[in-house]
Amino acid sequence: xxxxxxxxxxxxxxxxxxxxxxxxxxxxxxxxxxxxxxxxxxxxxxxxxxxxxxxxxxxxxxxxxxxxxxxxxxxxxxxxxxxxxxxxxxxxxxxxxxxxxxxxxxxxxxxxxxxxxxxxxxxxxxxxxxxxxxxxxxxxxxxxxxxxxxxxxxxxxxxxxxxxxxxxxxxxxxxxxxxxxxxxxxxxxxxxxxxxxxxxxxxxxxxxxxxxxxxxxxxxxxxxxxxxxxxxxxxxxxxxxxxxxxxxxxxxxxxxxxxxxxxxxxxxxxxxxxxxxxx
Amino acid sequence: xxxxxxxxxxxxxxxxxxxxxxxxxxxxxxxxxxxxxxxxxxxxxxxxxxxxxxxxxxxxxxxxxxxxxxxxxxxxxxxxxxxxxxxxxxxxxxxxxxxxxxxxxxxxxxxxxxxxxxxxxxxxxxxxxxxxxxxxxxxxxxxxxxxxxxxxxxxxxxxxxxxxxxxxxxxxxxxxxxxxxxxxxxxxxxxxxxxxxxxxxxxxxxxxxxxxxxxxxxxxxxxxxxxxxxxxxxxxxxxxxxxxxxxxxxxxxxxxxxxxxxxxxxxxxxxxxxxxxxxxxxxxxxxxxxxxxxxxxxxxxxxxxxxxxxxx
Numbered sequence: 312x313x314x315x316x317x318x319x320x321x322x323x324x325x326x327x328x329x330x331x332x333x334x335x336x337x338x339x340x341x342x343x344x345x346x347x348x349x350x351x352x353x354x355x356x357x358x359x360x361x362x363x364x365x366x367x368x369x370x371x372x373x374x375x376x377x378x379x380x381x382x383x384x385x386x387x388x389x390x391x392x393x394x395x396x397x398x399x400x401x402x403x404x405x406x407x408x409x410x411x412x413x414x415x416x417x418x419x420x421x422x423x424x425x426x427x428x429x430x431x432x433x434x435x436x437x438x439x440x441x442x443x444x445x446x447x448x449x450x451x452x453x454x455x456x457x458x459x460x461x462x463x464x465x466x467x468x469x470x471x472x473x474x475x476x477x478x479x480x481x482x483x484x485x486x487x488x489x490x491x492x493x494x495x496x497x498x499x500x501x502x503x504x505x506x507x508x509x510x511x512x513x514x515x516x517x518x519x520x521x522x523x524x525x526x527x528x529x530x531x532x533x534x535x536x537x538x539x540x541x542x543x544x545x546x547x548x549x550x551x552x553x554x555x556x557x558x559x560x561x562x563x564x565x566x567x568x569x570x571x572x573x574x575x576x577x578x579x580x581x582x583x584x585x586x587x588x589x590x
Numbered sequence: 591x592x593x594x595x596x597x598x599x600x601x602x603x604x605x606x607x608x609x610x611x612x613x614x615x616x617x618x619x620x621x622x623x624x625x626x627x628x629x630x631x632x633x634x635x636x637x638x639x640x641x642x643x644x645x646x647x648x649x650x651x652x653x654x655x656x657x658x659x660x661x662x663x664x665x666x667x668x669x670x671x672x673x674x675x676x677x678x679x680x681x682x683x684x685x686x687x688x689x690x691x692x693x694x695x696x697x698x699x700x701x702x703x704x705x706x707x708x709x710x711x712x713x714x715x716x717x718x719x720x721x722x723x724x725x726x727x728x729x730x731x732x733x734x735x736x737x738x739x740x741x742x743x744x745x746x747x748x749x750x751x752x753x754x755x756x757x758x759x760x761x762x763x764x765x766x767x768x769x770x771x772x773x774x775x776x777x778x779x780x781x782x783x784x785x786x787x788x789x790x791x792x793x794x795x796x797x798x799x800x801x802x803x804x805x806x807x808x809x810x811x812x813x814x815x816x817x818x819x820x821x822x823x824x825x826x827x828x829x830x831x832x833x834x835x836x837x838x839x840x841x842x843x844x845x846x847x848x849x850x851x852x853x854x855x856x857x858x859x860x861x862x863x864x865x866x867x868x869x870x871x872x873x874x875x876x877x878x879x880x881x882x883x884x885x886x887x888x889x890x891x892x893x894x895x896x897x898x899x900x901x902x
Contacts, residue, residue: 484676487643490663491670492735493693506680 340565346558347371375559382543387563389455390524390539396459397466398520402512404463405470409508410500412471413478420475427468435465435528443533453536461529466519473518477511478504514579521568540564594619595640595743595775600649602635602799609635611799612649617777622769624790625779628822632799633779634747640777641670641745653742664693669736673748675728677720683707683731684716690739706734709768726757733768743775750785762788783823795819811837817898826875831868833899836892838863838877846891850874852882864888 348371349364376383412420442461443452451457485507489499505512530539538546544560595617602610609632617623627633638644640651642663651659658666669690677686684703691699707713710730715723720731729749736744750758750765766789769776780786786793787807794804803815807823814820820828820835828835831848841848843864850866857863864876866888882888 482674482676484672484674485678487638487663488670488672488676489678489689489693490643491641491668492690493664493739495662495664498693503678507678 343558343561343565346554347562351555371555372559372562375556378556379543379547382547383560383563386538386540386543389534389537390541390564391567392455393459393462393530393539394520394523396456397462397523398516400459400463401466401470401519402516404467405474405515406505406508406512408467408471409474409478410504412475417479424468424472424475427471431465431468436532438464439529439532442529446533453534455534458530458534458539459523461533462523462526463519465526465529466522470515470519473515474508474511477508481507510579513575517572517575517579520571524568525564594652594654595777596650596652597640598650598652600636600639600646600651602632602639602644603647609799610639610646613799613801615794615801615804617775619775620773622766622776622778622789622791624786624793625777625796626783626786626790626793626823627781627796629781631796633781633796636796637670637745637747637777637779641668642666667742668745669739669741669743670745671729671732671736671747671749673751675732675749675752677728677731677735679720682717682719683712683723686720686731687716687734687738690735694739696739702738703734706738709737710734724757725753726761729753729761733765737768737772743777744769746776746778748780748782749778751780751782765789783825795822797822813896816901820896820898826863827873828896829872829874829876830898831870831872831874831892833897833901834892834895835898836895838875840894841876841890841892843876843878843880843882843888843890846889848892849887849889850876852884852886852888854884855881857881 345362345364348367348369350366350368350370353361353364353366412423415423439461446452446457446461449457451460481504486499486504489503490496494503525541526539527541527545530542531545535542540560541564544557544564547556595615597613597615600610600613601608613636625633625636635644639646642658642661642665646659649659650657653666653668678689681689687703687706688699691702696702703716704713707716710733712727712730712734715727715731720728723731729752732749746765750761753761762785765776769789776789778785778789790807792804793807793810795802795810797818802819802822803810805813805815810819810823814823814828814835817828817830817835820830824837826838828837829841848868850868852864852866854865855862856865860879862878862881864878864882866874866876868874876888876890
């Protein structure tokens with residue numbers, strides 16, 4: 312499948328636009344890294360902080376870790392568990408819900424998806440409090456599972472929207488062919504449809520994972536005793552005004568996101584999906 | 591094993607639209623059976639009901655004296671080749687062909703796949719991804735996947751229509767050879783007359799959800815059951831004059847009791863087809879070794895005709 316954007320004249324402009332976008336995203340990250348690793352005299356204490364620092368130090372990181380190591384570790388693990396539950400649940404529920412929706416006429420499935428989005432239109436804060444009351448009764452308060460379930464509310468409509476889009480691009484004949492070739496309903500669903508929907512499912516997983524990773528509102532209300540990373544940063548660093556520790560923490564928050572994005576990105580480049588089919 | 595496919599009064603209704611209307615049909619074991627019709631006449635729907643993807647609204651489908659009307663496709667032991675081949679894009683050629691064997695928990699998968707690949711001349715591309723091979727090869731892979739588990743019957747939905755003209759011609763010949771080698775039943779759906787003529791032992795002409803005629807192609811051409819079949823079958827529609835249906839080659843041009851005004855002409859080799867209109871406004875096609883300029887009046891005689899006077 313040849314993209315119409317592939318002619319060399321155009322790609323130059325795309326390169327320039329990509330460069331601009333990269334700057335917009337990378338410069339704040341660069342500043343974060345500098346503050347985390349440079350000595351204070353060159354960054355926050357300097358009248359004009361230098362863009363290219365000459366002295367590097369691990370003191371900020373070490374202070375951050377030594378001061379908070381057990382809390383930090385606990386928060387990191389809690390965030391990791393919560394985000395992974397949110398991502399996995401979103402991928403699992405999202406795939407099955409989307410499969411059902413993809414069988415409906417497009418007009419009806421689009422309507423259902425927009426109704427699903429209603430739940431995200433309500434501010435999290437207004438539903439977080441009633442949820443926390445129910446969770447207290449159910450024993451889910453301050454647990455990773457409870458928090459993950461609440462965050463799932465925000466994430467799931469988007470997930471379903473994404474995976475349904477992927478499934479709708481698959482030719483109907485593929486599934487029919489699998490049935491004719493002897494696959495039962497579940498066999499065709501898991502051994503044919505799922506691998507083909509994988510780019511969409513992984514993208515949905517990644518997005519939900521990241522949304523959970525830095526989610527704040529539900530986290531601060533539903534899990535304040537044993538906080539997640541964003542809450543810890545807010546409570547112990549930002550709120551107390553130590554920007555050095557805050558940037559060291561922020562780096563810890565950011566690095567896993569980069570790792571997981573890079574690990575999954577090659578599966579998400581899904582243009583192999585549409586190949587091998589004509590007509 | 592004799593596998594016979596029977597349709598008994600099969601009807602399919604979508605909403606208020608009757609796509610298939612009370613069709614009955616028997617396909618014999620080892621027959622190459624072609625279903626021919628213009629697009630949108632329910633050919634594919636018919637095939638989908640045979641394979642089990644769609645359920646008939648009423649009527650029965652019987653394979654080998656067993657009523658399969660309500661059985662899902664994976665319980666019918668049929669193979670199908672779709673128009674777009676529906677190869678699994680996430681698998682390579684080998685795994686595509688092996689898929690039906692795995693689903694049926696067969697043993698010696700590798701050996702069987704290689705055997706079929708050998709037969710279809712695709713042994714050298716087994717390791718390739720399906721998007722790395724040509725359309726003709728994709729068609730062979732789809733056919734290999736259909737053949738690999740030795741199904742009771744093959745259903746093919748316009749499998750040649752996505753191929754280039756040149757490849758299509760050889761693929762057609764090969765399909766016929768394979769069918770004769772396997773001695774198995776093929777049901778082949780197409781809108782292409784040439785395919786119907788070249789492949790079909792019998793051809794069923796479908797229009798508006800009903801069979802107009804079921805016969806060998808030669809019979810359809812020479813003895814159409816009704817004017818619609820005469821009009822639809824053949825490179826040129828049958829000529830109709832005073833309720834007499836005749837083919838271009840059944841008339842002699844130059845002299846006779848009939849005449850028409852020449853409107854255009856097409857020469858193929860030594861023969862010219864002359865298109866014109868007679869005094870009643872009927873469009874006529876004649877065949878002649880000679881050329882006639884546009885605008886001239888041509889006389890012709892009808893040597894042979896199919897009498898439609900009572901149906902017309």
